Amino acid sequence: MPEGALSHILAGLSLEQIPKGCMFLFQGPSGSGKTVMTDNLLAEHLVKGLNAVKLTVTRSLENIRESLRQLGCRGSEQLFIIDGYSWLTGEGVSESKYSLSGLSNLSDISIMVSKLLSVVGENSLFIFDHVSTLLSYNEENQVVKLLQTLAARLREAHDWAFIIFESDIHNQSFYNTVRFLMDCVIDFRIEEIDGSLYRSVRIHRARFPYSDTRWHPMEIMANGKIVIQPAIMTMDKDMFPTLRKRVEDET
Amino acid sequence: MRHRLDKLTIFHAAMAILLIPAYWLGQENLDFITLFSYAVFFAIPGVAALSAAMSLKESGMTWRSRYFRIWLYFSLGTLAWFAAEVIWVSYAVFLDIEIPYPSLADIFYMVGNLSFMIGLGVYYYSFANPFLQTKHLKRAFPALLAVGVILTYFCLSLSPLLVEESAFKEVVDSFYILTDSAMIIFAILSFIIFKGQERIGAVYSILGPGVILWAVGDLLFTQSDLLGTYYNGALLELLYLFGYLMISLAFLMHRSDF
Numbered sequence A: 001m002p003e004g005a006l007s008h009i010l011a012g013l014s015l016e017q018i019p020k021g022c023m024f025l026f027q028g029p030s031g032s033g034k035t036v037m038t039d040n041l042l043a044e045h046l047v048k049g050l051n052a053v054k055l056t057v058t059r060s061l062e063n064i065r066e067s068l069r070q071l072g073c074r075g076s077e078q079l080f081i082i083d084g085y086s087w088l089t090g091e092g093v094s095e096s097k098y099s100l101s102g103l104s105n106l107s108d109i110s111i112m113v114s115k116l117l118s119v120v121g122e123n124s125l126f127i128f129d130h131v132s133t134l135l136s137y138n139e140e141n142q143v144v145k146l147l148q149t150l151a152a153r154l155r156e157a158h159d160w161a162f163i164i165f166e167s168d169i170h171n172q173s174f175y176n177t178v179r180f181l182m183d184c185v186i187d188f189r190i191e192e193i194d195g196s197l198y199r200s201v202r203i204h205r206a207r208f209p210y211s212d213t214r215w216h217p218m219e220i221m222a223n224g225k226i227v228i229q230p231a232i233m234t235m236d237k238d239m240f241p242t243l244r245k246r247v248e249d250e251t
Numbered sequence B: 001m002r003h004r005l006d007k008l009t010i011f012h013a014a015m016a017i018l019l020i021p022a023y024w025l026g027q028e029n030l031d032f033i034t035l036f037s038y039a040v041f042f043a044i045p046g047v048a049a050l051s052a053a054m055s056l057k058e059s060g061m062t063w064r065s066r067y068f069r070i071w072l073y074f075s076l077g078t079l080a081w082f083a084a085e086v087i088w089v090s091y092a093v094f095l096d097i098e099i100p101y102p103s104l105a106d107i108f109y110m111v112g113n114l115s116f117m118i119g120l121g122v123y124y125y126s127f128a129n130p131f132l133q134t135k136h137l138k139r140a141f142p143a144l145l146a147v148g149v150i151l152t153y154f155c156l157s158l159s160p161l162l163v164e165e166s167a168f169k170e171v172v173d174s175f176y177i178l179t180d181s182a183m184i185i186f187a188i189l190s191f192i193i194f195k196g197q198e199r200i201g202a203v204y205s206i207l208g209p210g211v212i213l214w215a216v217g218d219l220l221f222t223q224s225d226l227l228g229t230y231y232n233g234a235l236l237e238l239l240y241l242f243g244y245l246m247i248s249l250a251f252l253m254h255r256s257d258f
Helices: A034-047 A061-070 A106-120 A140-157 A172-181 A239-250 B002-026 B030-057 B066-094 B104-131 B134-164 B167-194 B198-227 B237-257
Strands: A023-028 A052-056 A079-083 A125-129 A160-166 A184-193 A196-206 A216-220 A226-228
Touching (some): A023 A034, A052 A106, A106 A140, A106 B066, A140 A160, A140 A172, B066 B237, B104 B167
Parallel strands (some): A023 A160, A052 A079
Antiparallel strands (some): A196 A216
């Protein structure tokens, strides 16, 4: 079994074997497992004693920490969270030193991320969960400029980044521009088959050669751990229950 | 952190307010204002250098990071200015040279100007320029036009005096005019783009005017030196001192907010 949540679709490679400064885009509909996947990657990274920066606009700090605890990651000193969520709830006060008081403050976000990337150093992980919310508060071209700036900083800092956004809710030109900035675009899919939801994941395109563009069934276990199965050629509704059973047996 | 910053704001504001009557009343007692000028130009630039160094310490300390490089430029700039002020005071106190210009101090002033200007420029290109919009340019245009007109008039009025100076002094003066002008332009553009952004907007509402005051003070020093009207303790020094205090406060705000 390859190490790392994404390794099945990255030809068995772990994140550390991917060139530094790579930017991944996770795109897919709501509930398809994008955020859970980043939690898995974050936990794997933190457990190794490496640093990470997470910019969240969709979940509370407590929710993130709880997910990480369930995934077996206790300490969170190496994790720096830029909290863009608390102000949405109207709480006003955040536990995080790096809290935003509005999502239209793109310069503030850019400076905070730059500072934290500088503080955490090389081989760190940056997760942006997720871009789509920013578009409710800013013009598309401004968000693209922020992403361009962040991409430059991340490459400069030699860190890996995972950027999440929802599919099918923005303009095609926005998707095209953002995809162009990324080194690897990963598609997430969720389908209902006979009253059950089934998730799958694949590489849409990548700038590195070792990628698998076939769909891989993906299971989320009770503790939030993700298991990606070897690729299947076609989506067969009879295949999923068998796969789910196999995953459950293995874990 | 915020509580401590409030105290520091009060400290900086109190210093600025106390300087006004001291300089104003001191004009009637030149011995007092000269000594007072030496003392404050020893202390206040030191405070600015310390504030920059504190921010540098928290910026990751890796050359690969642009954020670190920005704070390195700011720290080097303010430290060089501090060193220049100390050397200036030392010339006056130990060598009895009242206005040591140009002198060894100018090497440090020039390093300071260059370093601080690069810091402001890199900050602008890293964090402000990506979000530059047409509306910002429209807002900045009147201010930049006014600065352009004033600087052109300033240079034209000084040019007859400059040609009478030695070639070396001409180069030094021109260097100051150029770097001061660049600092003013970066400060105005950044201030207009960051306006409305909660954290960096607040920082630049102090840093922008602070840099402008400092640079205008420097330009006026060049002018009064050429006219032969400068003396230690002159009122224009208040512009430098307010500039140093505002730069110091803005750096502390930046450190606290980011």
